[in-house]
Amino acid sequence: MAHSVGYGWVLLGLSATGTCAGNLLLKQANLALAKPGMVAIATSPWFLSAIACYIFDLVFFAQALQQLPVSTAVPVVSGIRIAATAILAYVCFGEHLTGYQLFAASLITAGIVIMSRAQ
Numbered sequence: 770m771a772h773s774v775g776y777g778w779v780l781l782g783l784s785a786t787g788t789c790a791g792n793l794l795l796k797q798a799n800l801a802l803a804k805p806g807m808v809a810i811a812t813s814p815w816f817l818s819a820i821a822c823y824i825f826d827l828v829f830f831a832q833a834l835q836q837l838p839v840s841t842a843v844p845v846v847s848g849i850r851i852a853a854t855a856i857l858a859y860v861c862f863g864e865h866l867t868g869y870q871l872f873a874a875s876l877i878t879a880g881i882v883i884m885s886r887a888q
Contacts, residue, residue, distance in 0.1 A: 777836025780829045785849040787826030792854050793861055794819035800862075845884050848877040 798815035799805045810816050833842055852874035859866035 772836055777833045777842075780833035781837065781842055781846050782849070784826045784830035784833055785846050785853065787822045787824075787829060788846075788850045789853045789857055791819040791822035791826065792850075793857055794822060796858070796862060841884055845881050848881045848884075852877045 794815050798810050798813045798819065801815055802809050802813060830842070830846065833846075855864075855866060855870055855874060858864040
């Protein structure tokens, strides 16, 4: 069944969501353990949930590539992942978010808009 390019963008957004969730879950896996050794982290429910999110990401990204050119999809999804992860790390973990980071996130967003129109 043929899908529209809009469907590809939805899949790309879902892919980026999977990566952001995975990154935040990895951070939580480290915070939840008193002594985060490799075995303890790898068997943590937070870590296993992160792996599931990364698999979710890969499946949706592979599907998005059926609808979108790789030269557009990779930069766009990378930008979304970077900006969203920085903002969500601030919200969820109180990590530092500077004016420079917000400015960079706005540049990334502008780049995403430009890339999405360059087809």
